[in-house]
Amino acid sequence: MWQKFGVMFAGLLIFLAVIGLILFLADHAPKRGRDYVQMFVFVAPALILLGVGLIYPAIRTMMQSFTNAQGDFIGLENFVWIFTDSGSLISLRNTVVWVILVPLLSTVFGLAYAVFIDKSRGEKVLKSLVFMPMAISFVGAGIIWSFMYAYRSKGFEQTGLLNQLLVWSGLEPIQFLNSAPLNTFFLIVVLVWIQTGFAMVVLSASIKAIPVEQVEAAVLDGANGWQVFTNVTLPSIRGSLVVVVTTITIATLKVFDIVKTMTSGNNDTSVVALDMYNQAFRFNEWGHGAALAVVIFVLVLPIVIYNVRVLRKQREIR
Amino acid sequence: MSTQINPDASPSLDTSAILTGKARGRHNASAGGQADRVKRRLTSRWATVAAIMIAFLWTIPTFGLFVASFRPQENKRQGWWTIFLDWFPTMENYGKVLGGTSISNDNLASYFINSFVITIPGTIFPLLLALMAAYAFAWIPFRGRGILFVLVFALQIVPLQMALIPLLQFFNGVDIGGTYLAVWIAHTIFGLPLAIFLLHNFVSEIPGELVEAARVDGASQTQIFFRIIIPLSLPAIASIAIFQFLWVWNDLLVALVFSGGSADVAPLTAKLANMAGNFGRNEHLLPAGAFISIIVPLIVFFALQRYFVRGLLAGSTKG
Numbered sequence: 186m187w188q189k190f191g192v193m194f195a196g197l198l199i200f201l202a203v204i205g206l207i208l209f210l211a212d213h214a215p216k217r218g219r220d221y222v223q224m225f226v227f228v229a230p231a232l233i234l235l236g237v238g239l240i241y242p243a244i245r246t247m248m249q250s251f252t253n254a255q256g257d258f259i260g261l262e263n264f265v266w267i268f269t270d271s272g273s274l275i276s277l278r279n280t281v282v283w284v285i286l287v288p289l290l291s292t293v294f295g296l297a298y299a300v301f302i303d304k305s306r307g308e309k310v311l312k313s314l315v316f317m318p319m320a321i322s323f324v325g326a327g328i329i330w331s332f333m334y335a336y337r338s339k340g341f342e343q344t345g346l347l348n349q350l351l352v353w354s355g356l357e358p359i360q361f362l363n364s365a366p367l368n369t370f371f372l373i374v375v376l377v378w379i380q381t382g383f384a385m386v387v388l389s390a391s392i393k394a395i396p397v398e399q400v401e402a403a404v405l406d407g408a409n410g411w412q413v414f415t416n417v418t419l420p421s422i423r424g425s426l427v428v429v430v431t432t433i434t435i436a437t438l439k440v441f442d443i444v445k446t447m448t449s450g451n452n453d454t455s456v457v458a459l460d461m462y463n464q465a466f467r468f469n470e471w472g473h474g475a476a477l478a479v480v481i482f483v484l485v486l487p488i489v490i491y492n493v494r495v496l497r498k499q500r501e502i503r
Numbered sequence: 504m505s506t507q508i509n510p511d512a513s514p515s516l517d518t519s520a521i522l523t524g525k526a527r528g529r530h531n532a533s534a535g536g537q538a539d540r541v542k543r544r545l546t547s548r549w550a551t552v553a554a555i556m557i558a559f560l561w562t563i564p565t566f567g568l569f570v571a572s573f574r575p576q577e578n579k580r581q582g583w584w585t586i587f588l589d590w591f592p593t594m595e596n597y598g599k600v601l602g603g604t605s606i607s608n609d610n611l612a613s614y615f616i617n618s619f620v621i622t623i624p625g626t627i628f629p630l631l632l633a634l635m636a637a638y639a640f641a642w643i644p645f646r647g648r649g650i651l652f653v654l655v656f657a658l659q660i661v662p663l664q665m666a667l668i669p670l671l672q673f674f675n676g677v678d679i680g681g682t683y684l685a686v687w688i689a690h691t692i693f694g695l696p697l698a699i700f701l702l703h704n705f706v707s708e709i710p711g712e713l714v715e716a717a718r719v720d721g722a723s724q725t726q727i728f729f730r731i732i733i734p735l736s737l738p739a740i741a742s743i744a745i746f747q748f749l750w751v752w753n754d755l756l757v758a759l760v761f762s763g764g765s766a767d768v769a770p771l772t773a774k775l776a777n778m779a780g781n782f783g784r785n786e787h788l789l790p791a792g793a794f795i796s797i798i799v800p801l802i803v804f805f806a807l808q809r810y811f812v813r814g815l816l817a818g819s820t821k822g
Contacts, residue, residue, distance in 0.1 A: 186616055192683055193620040200628060208725045223724040227639035231632045231695055235658060238692030242669035243661045301554035314558045320804035321797050322753030324772045328779050328793040329564045344582045346567055390816050439662055442755040446779045461664050471668055478664040489660045
């Protein structure tokens, strides 16, 4: 144990010493070109790491997606596999369902909650409670919900709260995570549970930034709560809504921990990101894995481009 | 007498609510009685009921796990709510999970330590490097600066998944695969784009006169960096540090790929995902194990919530 902390402190010390030494040397570089050296020293470590760890690998992955497990060029075969193999087709279908439902539900719940608790008593506590799942790992959340969904056949004592509720109300217990296609929806609940807090916090801040005068004017004109919400609140927070939906969508596209923890992708619950991990790191089908990674990239790309555009437009207006 | 002009009440201040996450609205509300009237019209009783219902639904799952972690092993065939009927909570599960012999499958202590050993450098490394880069992008003029910064920003698009395979091959090539070093470097790389972008936003808002004055006084870039930039951007550093800490602590994908999954290096998340996979034998220990993995981020979250929210809002409203 102490050995491990020793490794950690050694790592930290070496890192700080190296950075310190480089900065010191750059400070005492010969006068001619010192500015250039210093600039280089400040930016270079980050840029080199990004080049080695992100840019080069991304290009490699793109190239690998056109090769088989032995590294021979096979053209589009891996992509053909993705769109013909029944397993990866199910992952694709599930990913689409995830990407539609998670951002939609999280944003709706988060927005409703933010509006409901706005300026109410105990707002801070109420906020923390819903925000808390954001701090929990996807694995932790997966375990928490595995216990919520736990199943014992009829007649046995239930350990999962949801099945106990079913039994109490005179119904039969359900194998929540086993029966496709509903099991995917029960997994989606977990990510919605996590992301609602994020949506709520961002939208709540944005609601608080709406000038009181605007709401007041609407109320004086005789608008009721719902009219104020649709005519004043919603238009004012449109920018934040776009950001929230985009961020959650991208997070959803890459999610794999929840599925891995709760069902391991069995019973038709796999998603593209989990498929990618399995193909590349469990079955050593590097080509398949790389191609699936490229698919995720292609799916993320338009969302980000759209987001950057909206952002730029807003800047222009300001 | 001085109530006539109050510059703090100008509406433009409301935008700062987005950055600080503080409710400026409340300040305005107390300024005039009108706002209170508006509030009364908008908050119906049903909204309050719905809010409390949501809060309850959102809290119950975590609470259930917490209670279940104190359930004696012989009661593992009962739901956690029964613990309130016959009250005999036990710390036994925690004892076994943390102190159990390392041969058996129940020892989490080793993984718990791994999580710390991974997370602390995994937070400090990218933060310092990102701060340096952010300073250069904001305050050292050089050719191609704008293009480079946009490139770094754009790297946020690249999904982690695209970098995993070649990076693992690279680490195996230089023979550091499955070590802490590999995991540290991976987390550093993956944390950099967002950290540089967010820190740049803060660092570039430091008043230019300060930096200029220091330069005129003969301060070097390094001195400016340590004496002006770091102290002034401490709030931003704090919020992004919390972010990175939670992200690294909670990560599973990077850990699985680069740690090799062994008890020597792999963090808690990897072990728990594994335990959850083979349910059954350790079922009674899983809640305690999961709660141990949750407790650190929860402490960080509740203690430093304000900074966490600030970092989140800076990230989401600025890009």
